[in-house]
Amino acid sequence: xxxxxxxxxxxxxxxxxxxxxxxxxxxxxxxxxxxxxxxxxxxxxxxxxxxxxxxxxxxxxxxxxxxxxxxxxxxxxxxxxxxxxxxxxxxxxxxxxxxxxxxxxxxxxxxxxxxxxxxxxxxxxxxxxxxxxxxxxxxxxxxxxxxxxxxxxxxxxxxxxxxxxxxxxxxxxxxxxxxxxxxxxxxxxxxxxxxxxxxxxxxxxxxxxxxxxxxxxxxxxxxxxxxxxxxxxxxxxxxxxxxxxxxxxxxxxxx
Numbered sequence: 001x002x003x004x005x006x007x008x009x010x011x012x013x014x015x016x017x018x019x020x021x022x023x024x025x026x027x028x029x030x031x032x033x034x035x036x037x038x039x040x041x042x043x044x045x046x047x048x049x050x051x052x053x054x055x056x057x058x059x060x061x062x063x064x065x066x067x068x069x070x071x072x073x074x075x076x077x078x079x080x081x082x083x084x085x086x087x088x089x090x091x092x093x094x095x096x097x098x099x100x101x102x103x104x105x106x107x108x109x110x111x112x113x114x115x116x117x118x119x120x121x122x123x124x125x126x127x128x129x130x131x132x133x134x135x136x137x138x139x140x141x142x143x144x145x146x147x148x149x150x151x152x153x154x155x156x157x158x159x160x161x162x163x164x165x166x167x168x169x170x171x172x173x174x175x176x177x178x179x180x181x182x183x184x185x186x187x188x189x190x191x192x193x194x195x196x197x198x199x200x201x202x203x204x205x206x207x208x209x210x211x212x213x214x215x216x217x218x219x220x221x222x223x224x225x226x227x228x229x230x231x232x233x234x235x236x237x238x239x240x241x242x243x244x245x246x247x248x249x250x251x252x253x254x255x
Contacts, residue, residue, distance in 0.1 A: 006125045009196075009213035010056065013081030016198055018055045019172040019179050024059070031119070031242060033061015035150075039069070039115055042148045042248070046070070048114035051142060053102040054122035058084040065093045074100035074107060088205050103131060105138040107123060113142050119152040121244060124239040127216045129226060136230035143251040149232065152226075156217040161187050177202040190217050223247055231255060 010017075018024035046068045052061045057075035057080050064071050075081050078099050085097055100107045102118060102178065103126065116139045126132045139149045165185035172179045180199040185192045192215055199208040220237055221246075224247060227235045232249030239245055 005076070006213055007076045009211050010075070010077035012209070012211050013196065013198075014077065014079040015096055016179060016181070016200075017080070017083070017107055018176055019212040020169055020181055022170070022172075028059055028063045029066065030063075031060050032067050033063075034241050035060055035064055035117065035119075036067040036069060038150065038238070038248075039053055039148075039244070040069070042115070042250075044115050044148065049112060050115045050117065051105075051108060052117050052119075053105060053139070054118040054120070055097070056080045056120065056122075058087050060119045061095065062087060062091065062093065062119060065095055066091075072096045072108070072113065074098050074102075074105070076101050102126075103134045103138060105142050108138075108142040110141050111144050114144055114147045116143055116147070116149045117151070118149075119244075121152065121154045121215070122145035123151050123223070124215045124218050125155060125213065127214060129218070129222070132216075132223070132226050133230060134216065136226055140231050140251050144222070145251055145255065147251050148248055148252045149227070149244075149251075150248045152224075152242045152246045153218075153220065155220055155245050157219055157221075159217075161217075162236065163187050181225075191215065192217060219241065220245060220247065 021027045047070055050069050050071050052071060053071045055061045055075045061071045061073045073095055081097055081099050088095060098107045123132060126135055163186055167183040169181035178201040182197045183193045194213050196211045199206055224235050227249040231254050235249040237245050237247055
């Protein structure tokens with residue numbers, strides 16, 4: 001099973017990604033405010049550098065920028081980064097944006113960020129504990145002492161595993177186009193393929209494509225253990241921030 005080309009999946013999805021939301025602009029605003037409140041609770045000021053290492057087309061980063069935060073953004077998908085840059089221009093916002101792999105963060109200097117975020121279940125695209133551990137080590141490296149990481153993930157322990165698991169988004173309108181999106185999950189032990197079927201109807205013609213990616217259904221308990229193993233402290237789960245659980249951890253002040 002499976003096509004591990006995560007970048008290719010999001011390259012192709014980038015033009016349609018906002019249509020997966022019933023109101024993407026509202027989601028940008030709500031998530032930006034929620035994350036801004038979390039950062040303030042953690043002692044992170046608006047002028048502090050926040051690194052979004054899975055920015056995608058900008059759902060969280062755009063919201064944080066609108067709240068007045070200083071955001072540096074990166075993503076594995078060049079297509080998503082290009083769409084994010086277009087959204088920055090459309091909204092008259094500014095941010096440093098680049099293509100980068102969260103496992104390495106080659107473009108980020110050590111100790112350059114006060115917070116690192118990775119939302120929308122991006123970390124489970126890494127298909128082993130070792131890969132996730134590499135990413136968490138990179139998060140810790142780029143954080144200043146005392147800086148925080150925050151990731152949002154699915155709670156796989158609460159999800160029934162059935163084959164196939166069909167999850168429709170519904171029908172969206174985009175100008176004169178109608179777009180129907182449906183997820184299909186197919187399980188393989190502790191991993192699953194996600195196929196996203198996109199049907200676009202315009203001018204009396206329909207085009208359907210299937211985009212495939214793969215996830216590791218890593219438990220929240222295991223993610224917290226991997227955060228501790230990477231050297232984070234004050235590790236905890238928060239269910240009062242976003243629509244997915246948020247896991248936070250702090251780089252020690254003396255390390």
